[in-house]
Amino acid sequence: MYSRFQSVTNWQAVKNHGVTFVFVKLSDGGGLPNGGRNTGDALVAGARSVGIPVGGYHYAQASPSPEAQADVLIGEVRRLGATGCVPMLDLEDNPPGSGAPNIPDSRKRDFSIRFCNRVAGHGFRPGIYMNNSLAKMLRPDQFGVSNLVIWIARYGAKPDPAAGRYDIHQYSDAGHVPGIRASAVDLNESYTNAHLTGGGAAPKRKATTELMERRTIPASPSVTSVRLFLSGSETAAIIVRPRVDGDGITDAPVWQGNIYAWGSDKVGVGGNPMQTPGFNPKTVSHRRYHLPGAVWADFEYSSNVEFEIDIVG
Numbered sequence: 001m002y003s004r005f006q007s008v009t010n011w012q013a014v015k016n017h018g019v020t021f022v023f024v025k026l027s028d029g030g031g032l033p034n035g036g037r038n039t040g041d042a043l044v045a046g047a048r049s050v051g052i053p054v055g056g057y058h059y060a061q062a063s064p065s066p067e068a069q070a071d072v073l074i075g076e077v078r079r080l081g082a083t084g085c086v087p088m089l090d091l092e093d094n095p096p097g098s099g100a101p102n103i104p105d106s107r108k109r110d111f112s113i114r115f116c117n118r119v120a121g122h123g124f125r126p127g128i129y130m131n132n133s134l135a136k137m138l139r140p141d142q143f144g145v146s147n148l149v150i151w152i153a154r155y156g157a158k159p160d161p162a163a164g165r166y167d168i169h170q171y172s173d174a175g176h177v178p179g180i181r182a183s184a185v186d187l188n189e190s191y192t193n194a195h196l197t198g199g200g201a202a203p204k205r206k207a208t209t210e211l212m213e214r215r216t217i218p219a220s221p222s223v224t225s226v227r228l229f230l231s232g233s234e235t236a237a238i239i240v241r242p243r244v245d246g247d248g249i250t251d252a253p254v255w256q257g258n259i260y261a262w263g264s265d266k267v268g269v270g271g272n273p274m275q276t277p278g279f280n281p282k283t284v285s286h287r288r289y290h291l292p293g294a295v296w297a298d299f300e301y302s303s304n305v306e307f308e309i310d311i312v313g
Contacts, residue, residue, distance in 0.1 A: 001025070004038040006182040009277065011046045013179030017290070021085050021195060022047045022054045026076035029061030030068060044080040053196055055085025057129065058115075060092075062101045066111045070118035077124070085195050086149050087119050088127040091134065109138050116145045127151060127195060129170075135163035149194045153186075155248025155285050167194045174285045181278045187288070213311040217301070223257055225300045228311055232264055232295040239288045239310040242303075254283040254307050257300025261291040269294045 002025040008014060024040040024047070025033050032039055040056060047054035058073035060066075070089075077087050091112055094100040103111055116126035127149035128140050135152050141164035152159040153170035168190045175187035217226055230236040238259075242250040261269045271291045273279045291297055299309065 001040075001043050001180075001185075002033065002038065003040060003043055004034055006043075006180055006185060008043065008046050008180050010179035011050045011052070014177055015050045015052055017178050019052060019177060021190070022052055023057045023085060023088055024054060024082065025059060025090075026056035026080070026082065027069070027072040028059040030064045030072060032072075032076070033059070040076070040082070041080060044082045048081065048084070053084030054082050055088060055127075055195070055197075056080070056082040057088035057090045059090045060103060060111065060115070061094075062103050066115035067118045070115045070122075074119065074122045074124065083197055086125045086127040086197060088129055088149070088151065088195075089115050089119075091128060091130045105137070108134070109143070112138070112140065113143050113145060116143070116148060120146065125149060125194075125197070129153070132159050132163055135166070136160055139164050141165040147194075151188070151195070156244045157248070167192045172286055172288070174280075174283065174287055176273050176276055176279055176287070176289075178276060183278055183280045215309045215311065217303070217307050217309055219303055219306050221302060221304055223300055223302045225257075225298050226309075228297045228299055228309065230261075230291060230294045230297060230311055232293060234292045235290075235312070236292055236294045237288055237290045237312050238297065238299070239286055239312060240283055240299075241286050241308040241310060242283055243305065243307060244285055248285050250284050252303070252305045254301055254303045256281045256283055256287075257302075259289060259291070259297055259299050261294035261297035263293040264295050 024043045026040045044054050056073060056077045073087050093102040112128055119126040125147050129151040132152055132154035140150050150166045151168040152163055152166040155172055159166055168188050170186055170188045172187040175185045177185050228238060240254060242254050244250045258274045259272050261271055263269050269291055271289055
């Protein structure tokens with residue numbers, strides 16, 4: 001999370017939604033994010049207040065040295081007590097038009113190893129985040145950094161086997177979580193507990209989630225509604241699946257409306273995204289909506305092309 005783009009109005013709602021860890025942007029290059037105008041103080045304090053493990057991440061820049069940048073991150077981690085998750089290096093290029101120079105591809109491996117070793121020298125287990133393409137090129141699992149936590153982003157599909165081992169998969173950049181005010185939230189799934197400072201294996205899941213049905217939804221330029229039948233379980237959910245390209249994004253978005261979901265007792269179960277502040281109805285990548293206890297739901301939409309909805313539970 002980054003306070004420039006996301007704010008939290010209800011941390012308990014975030015926790016109740018099932019969020020089990022949070023990473024907050026704490027540093028950027030040789031200083032604080034956005035020149036110190038968007039620190040992570042409030043986000044870290046909020047996550048800690050409800051017992052969600054929280055850690056900090058650092059946005060890598062071409063200068064100063066990786067060691068100096070690691071020192072900035074660790075200073076903020078210690079100042080804020082953001083020690084529930086490992087300190088994380090965010091290795092990606094700057095947005096187009098930012099004017100900031102990128103770390104050349106030829107230097108990214110060396111930069112990452114030096115940064116992570118510096119973090120380890122401070123007594124923390126290091127972590128690194130990158131996209132699927134970069135992971136295939138750099139193979140962070142072969143850095144030789146002891147106990148490195150690896151986090152790979154790939155939307156719409158699991159990371160390629162050629163990317164190597166990973167502990168966390170970022171599967172969407174267009175999520176929505178109750179209690180968070182933002183146009184979109186990154187969604188992640190952990191496969192181990194390595195990102196937590198306690199380490200160890202991932203906890204056994206209390207419930208299983210399986211694909212029950214994949215529905216093809218017809219195109220409709222005007223707003224229409226389709227009824228979906230769900231399992232009624234605590235893990236009941238739907239996944240809206242525009243037909244994305246290799247980057248996990250589509251040029252033919254689905255425009256979403258209300259989701260009215262009901263349980264077997266004919267009582268609404270909530271989960272309507274239209275009631276979430278800042279909700280963006282334009283869906284260009286896969287989105288998941290948890291509807292615990294729902295046995296049916298009416299889904300409103302408009303789209304110029306057909307798309308799919310997965311019913312899981």
